Amino acid sequence: MKYILTGSIGNISKPLAQQLVAAGHDVTIISSNADRQSDIENLGATAAIGSVLDAEFLAHVFTGADAVYLMVPPNFTVTDWPAYQREVADAFLRAVKTSGINNIVQLSSIGAHVGHSAGPIDEVGNLERKLEAIGGLNVVALRPSYFYTNLYTTTDMIKHAGIIGSNMGDSSAEIILTHPADIADVAAKVLLDLDFKGQNVKYISSDIRTFAEVAAVIGNAIGKPDLPWVNFTDEQALEGAKQAGLHETFAEGFTQMGKSFREGLLQTDYLERNEKPQGKVKLEDFAKEFALAFQAN
Structure with missing residues (x-):
């Protein structure tokens, strides 16, 4: 072929x-x-x-x-x-x-x-x-579903503010990960x-976890077991993306995407079809990769 x-x-x-x-x-x-x-x-x-x-x-x-x-x-x-x-x-x-x-x-x-x-x-x-x-x-x-690797963008936030978060939902909300x-x-x-x-x-998809679990697993992997998940407002997310150097259309797009995750719009079809994670890489596996990148950054 x-x-x-x-x-x-x-x-x-x-x-x-x-x-x-x-x-x-x-x-x-x-x-x-x-x-x-x-x-x-x-x-x-x-x-x-x-x-x-x-x-x-x-x-x-x-x-x-x-x-x-x-x-x-x-x-x-x-x-x-x-x-x-x-x-x-x-x-x-x-x-x-x-x-x-x-x-x-x-x-x-x-x-x-x-x-x-x-x-x-x-x-x-x-x-x-x-x-x-x-x-x-x-x-x-x-x-x-949502790429694990998108979590790499939180590295500076974790290092400088001691938190991890986004506008995608509060700590009890679930995110489907790949x-x-x-x-x-x-x-x-x-x-x-x-x-x-x-x-x-x-x-x-690879895993389904709450944002609280994302924070806990990532935090444990990098030696910050009390790392909290923070649910940002859309305004905070937009401003943070701009401060990170993203062009306005990128910042607005990612903020809009986060809002739609939070409101349940994006994961509905997956859930209604009763899809299940079939991937091999679970959150704990990715956390090891995250830790290596975190230490190298």
Whole structure:
């Protein structure tokens, strides 16, 4: 099989590529950074260096492949994050139509079913719906829950204020969590099986814990057993994001996403489908990774 992966060699695409290569398949990884070419080739994959905003480049790479993994890569240099997401999505859609590729695994998100008021999740949900509108495609939209790795952004807060928190909910609220390695495992299985037809949604989660448990487990791992979880107001969250250096559209988007988590909007479809965590990486496992990064920071 020939697979095309977007996302360069990030936290999901790299382990995904490793699994596909280990299974004996032809893997091409798209990256905008030419410096990544040797790292990609060292994985046993082919590097396609170019921009995900270039539909002609993407169509050329997609042509002749058995399946493509699509994700909108983060780009914190842009000033209008939603507009950038839409531009990438439009390039993907044009490339899909031009190339004739018909097996697609898309990295979407929990909350994609809503279509509004979910910050950066809104546009990946829109990409889901636009892919569904193209006739003849076989698509699996992967909907992971809140990434453990987002908790790395609380490092400075913990070190300087002695607290951990967000505007996503109070200490008793539950958050559904996912590790990138578990996402890669599911994506690899879907791509290797390649037995999906039509439009499909697949939720991915690793654990479900209260925010109080998140604070306790992280706190114990870093030697701060009394670390409290603080539920910020939306105004505090927005101001904190701006002070951290995020452009306004990023700060507003993440604040809006947190508000929608707090109000129960984003996790409803997962819960109504009676989904359960299937990932291997539990909160205690991630806390060890967090502790190493915390000590190194």
